[in-house]
Structure formats: structure tokens, C-alpha cells
Amino acid sequence: MKIAAVETLRLARGITVHAGPVQWLWVRIHAENGLYGTGETYPHPESEEAVVLSRLAPRLIGQDPGRIEGLWASMFDAVSYSGWAGAELRAIAAVDMALWDLLGKTLNVPVYQLLGGATRDRIRTYNTCYDHISFLDEPERLAESLLEQGIGAMKIWPFDPVANETGGQWITPALLRRGLEPLRRIRARFGDEMQVAMEFHGYWNLRCAIEIARACEEYSPMWLEEMLPQDNIAAYRELASNTKLPLTISERLMTTWQHRELMASQAARVVMPDIAWCGGITEARKIANQAATHMLPVAPHNCGGPFLHAATLHLAASVPNLYIAESVRRHYAGDYQGITAPFARPSNGFFPLPPGPGLGVDLLPQVLARPDMTRRKV
Numbered sequence: 001m002k003i004a005a006v007e008t009l010r011l012a013r014g015i016t017v018h019a020g021p022v023q024w025l026w027v028r029i030h031a032e033n034g035l036y037g038t039g040e041t042y043p044h045p046e047s048e049e050a051v052v053l054s055r056l057a058p059r060l061i062g063q064d065p066g067r068i069e070g071l072w073a074s075m076f077d078a079v080s081y082s083g084w085a086g087a088e089l090r091a092i093a094a095v096d097m098a099l100w101d102l103l104g105k106t107l108n109v110p111v112y113q114l115l116g117g118a119t120r121d122r123i124r125t126y127n128t129c130y131d132h133i134s135f136l137d138e139p140e141r142l143a144e145s146l147l148e149q150g151i152g153a154m155k156i157w158p159f160d161p162v163a164n165e166t167g168g169q170w171i172t173p174a175l176l177r178r179g180l181e182p183l184r185r186i187r188a189r190f191g192d193e194m195q196v197a198m199e200f201h202g203y204w205n206l207r208c209a210i211e212i213a214r215a216c217e218e219y220s221p222m223w224l225e226e227m228l229p230q231d232n233i234a235a236y237r238e239l240a241s242n243t244k245l246p247l248t249i250s251e252r253l254m255t256t257w258q259h260r261e262l263m264a265s266q267a268a269r270v271v272m273p274d275i276a277w278c279g280g281i282t283e284a285r286k287i288a289n290q291a292a293t294h295m296l297p298v299a300p301h302n303c304g305g306p307f308l309h310a311a312t313l314h315l316a317a318s319v320p321n322l323y324i325a326e327s328v329r330r331h332y333a334g335d336y337q338g339i340t341a342p343f344a345r346p347s348n349g350f351f352p353l354p355p356g357p358g359l360g361v362d363l364l365p366q367v368l369a370r371p372d373m374t375r376r377k378v
């Protein structure tokens, strides 16, 4: 069987996250027999679409779609000489995800089966709080609403408004207290019942990051995520040696090669690849294996669209060294509605194994008919 066509699909209307509006790019890899697989990346679909159609499609059409490793290498070769760590790798990630989906559909098995099978019967999750309830204004009500659904771990970013005021270059004791307030209030009300991950979106310099990390220590957050920009692993090593708390790094690192440096530094206590950014399922699985050899767990980043959500659950079902999988209640309970069939909700903080075949998810017919849909095919 051969790849007959490569198609991109995107909506003009996206969703809003902390960094602003985000749109998803979907890629369909069509086989000669009429089957197709779908992958996804984000957040700049026009750029990613251009790479898929102009640079990657010529390496794909006419090839056997089941040769995923070989096609990954060929796609990487098509973009690597000019520098790959951007839309190029995100485009590869989307195609790679589509190839795994297609292979699963072809063999009529879920993707996690192709990855070696499930290593667990259910997948522990935490909620990233892009929620209708504000973690700044009503942290107790938000935590309570999650606990009512059995979700005992949540991620918040209360220092982001402070970084917006100071550029992440300075902080005062009063600003430290303000940033800590939601974490303090959740701890005061719920004790150890709710685990809280603190997210920083890479906004801080090293000095401020050390001060914030030390101030967080008395409230025992689950982890400190991406306190610094991702480009200086030595600075992260310095931060790690200045706090008792575990660091989680980083959804913005791509490929096994960038993760090699991270793991050699021993700065991270949790490794967080994003399948749609790091190079796809193929690369994320290698990163998880690489982490395992460093005695580290992974907590895959899952803050994109419905196909990333599905792919993350398949990876999380399979890799032995899963710490916890990210999910966003607002996404699976709201933003994905009308785009894909509904996803299973977590029960007592755990997702069931995801369905197949492939990723077990597809775009609904009404999405394809939306007036803001753009489809291109080569």
C-alpha cells in the first residue's frame, strides 16, 4: 500500500489559552485504499501547513505509510539542513501522528497496542486550569469542583500576572506573596488532598526563579514547571541545585537530541515532551525511553487539540515510566465539542484506556462543512 495524498485542514476560529489565540492544524495522510490517518500540531497552522505541503509531502507520496521510522528520517532530512526546531518539526510531528493513526486503522488495533501494548489499565491525570472558575480569584472553588470529579491534582500559573508586571526580571516580597496566594489558599483549605503543579511558562530569570522556588517550598507543590526559558540547560541545573522542589522541563524541547542534554544535566525530575511539538509519537516514545534510562518519569504535555489529547492517552497507556498525564477539563468537556465525538471523562482522577482503531478519534462531518474551514491537498 502507498500514500496517495497529503491533506491539511484548519479552522480560522481557534481557542484562547494563556499566550493568546491558538489554532490547530490537522494533517490527513490518505492511503491508496481509501483509509486515512489524522495528526495534529499547533499553534501556527499557516506555517506548519506550508511545511507539510511543500517540504514533507514530496517525501511521503508514493511511499509505504507503515514505514514510519524511515519516513520520519526522510522528513527530517528534508528540513534539517536549514534548521528544524520550529514549524518544520511541528509539521513532522503532525504527519508522524497521522501515520500511527493510519497504521492502527490498517491493522484494526489502537495505537497503544502498536507501541507495545498497555502497561496500565487506567491513566492518572491532572487538570490544567484553563477553567471557567478562575484560579486567581476562586482557587478553593476551583479545587473543590475538581475534587468533586475525583481529580486530585491541578496546574495553575499565578506568577504569570506578576511576570507581566516586572518582565520576569525582578520580584519583591509582596509580589512573591501575591503569586503564592492561590497555592497557599488551596493548601490551607484542602491540605494534602489536592496536589498543585506550579507553571511559570518560562517567564523568569534565574535569580527570580530561585527566589520563587524557595518561597514555594513550604507549600509542597507537585512540581515547578518551566521557570526559565528552555534554551539554557546549565541555568536550569543551577536552579535545581538551589531548591528542594522537583523541576519539570519542558514542553518546548524538541527531539531526543535536545532531551539528551536535559537529561545529562540532571536538572529535571519530570520530563514533559509534547507529542505535537517534539517530533510526534515516534520521537516522544524515544524521549520517554531515554528518560527511563535516567530513572526519570514523563508527564506528557497535553494542552492542544483533540488529536493530541488522544495521542497523549495512547502514549501514556504504553510507556512504563508515566508520572501523570496532563488534561484540560475545559477542552475535553467543552472546546472539543462539535469537532470530534465526545471523549471519555476521567473517573476518580483516571482516564480509561483510549479506544481504537488507530487514535480512535476523527473530525465530525459538520467540522468539514464549517465556513471557516480551509482544506488543501497534494
Ligand SMILES: [Mg+2]
Binding pocket: 199, 201, 225, 226, 251
Ligand atoms: Mg507548561
